[in-house]
Amino acid sequence: MKLPHFFRLSVLGFFCILFVSSCVSRQEIVYFQGLEEAEAKMEERTNKNLKIKPNDLLTISVAAAQQEAALPFNLPVIGVPQDGGEMGLSATGRQQLQTYLVGEKGFIDFPFLGEVNASGYSQEELADKLKDQIKRYIQNPIVNVRIVNFQISVLGEVNRPGTFQVQDDYFTLPQALGLAGDMSIYGKRDNILVMREENGRTTHAYLDLGDGDIINSHYYYLQQNDVVYVEPNSPQMQSASYNRNAGVYISIASVIVSVAVLLTR
Template sequence: MNTTIGNLVVIALLCGLASCVSNKKIVYLQDQEKGNGHKRFEPVSYPATSPDYILETNDIVSVKINHLQLTQDYQQVSEDFDTQMRMGIQHPMLIGFTIDDNGMVDLPTIGKVELAGLTIFQAQEAISDKAKQYFTNYAVKVFLLNSYVSVIGEVQRPGRFPFYVNELNIMEALSMAGDLSEYADRQHVRIIRDRGEKNEVIVVDLNDRELLTNPAYHLQPNDIIVVNPLSSKKFIRRDPQNIFNAISTLVSVATLFVLITR
């Protein structure tokens, strides 16, 4: 009987260890080089690798030209531009201009401007060059309205999140989703990127500090981040309490069996 109880204890310990996740699989941006000692606490710089997004067909852009006569023409829905932006999050086509199949947008007063193939800042310059034929003392502001990042899989709050900044990195995107769960596979996070006629899949390791030098660290509009669970999660079924409940039941049954057979 002692042997039976001993075996149950061993099983319980093994199950408990199986439900644990090593810190090496959880900690972000680790220094993978060994033997650095105190140097790992020194500031480290990494080259910035942030490719600019290139506008393409069917992108929706907001164009605002500040001029006494033109302001109302470009704020199409409301006098309050902040109200427009809140509407644009859900319905960007209501307040923006869609780049047509020829790469053009048709703007009030100044007419058509080719934007496909340009960055946002180049688009501002192109519109400004066209506007100066009609106006003086004006300012042009352009930004992308259909700018989202989707995060799915082993995160706290999966979803599709709008962003209106020029640069968004993968850590910021994951923070929008409430961070990864304890059982997320941080070493094989996939980024699905639309490349027009094909989709590109990029795999990044969030545990490795060298991620900061990877161009994929900075996201592109409409990227999709896919986070798979660790293989150990198949065993623990999302809640470690299930394991301990099973172990407790197993030990209780064994104890009852021992008492009955004495």
């Protein structure tokens, strides 16, 4: 028995609608559109965007032409065993610099100099500040400062969500998404949330990864302990509300329809 004409038209119309609705425009999926215009107004970037905060962990090393003169300004190097056991100062094994904890009031206890305010400075600015104080005692000191607890968390619709340790001072939102395996196909690209702790309070911004002007956002370059959340898109949120057994019901219904068609031939 042939299927009714209106039924065949309905099926054809359904697949046409499905095909049209599945087409996605370039604007919805391509990253960094209009990048040329955004670059034209982009300001010069420096690592001064990354500021030291209370509870940060720092490594600070001081060097000079006469290294013996710089020893009072360095913490003792500790040995770290390969098996994870305990090892004392200057022991054999992998060598590691001790860290300075930035206190709640923003100070570190620095050898020979005493308490030094570190909060609110970039790594370069703190190095220059320490260099100015140390050069009163030794000639041409070299000071290196590094934040070692720089980590970010990436959550939501990404392929590998998690918390990641960062080694680079210049770390961007796309790099964070790259560490997390990029966004899944269900991620909402035009509304990515970045949350940040600043001056004792939480701030946030929503960024559009498809807009090239994102490179001029204050939140494009991430800071320590930032949280990135990728929101699910509308189809994914709608699918979450469906009955978990919907697929089983559809399969049963398709079998019943197939049997009915065979019996009515």
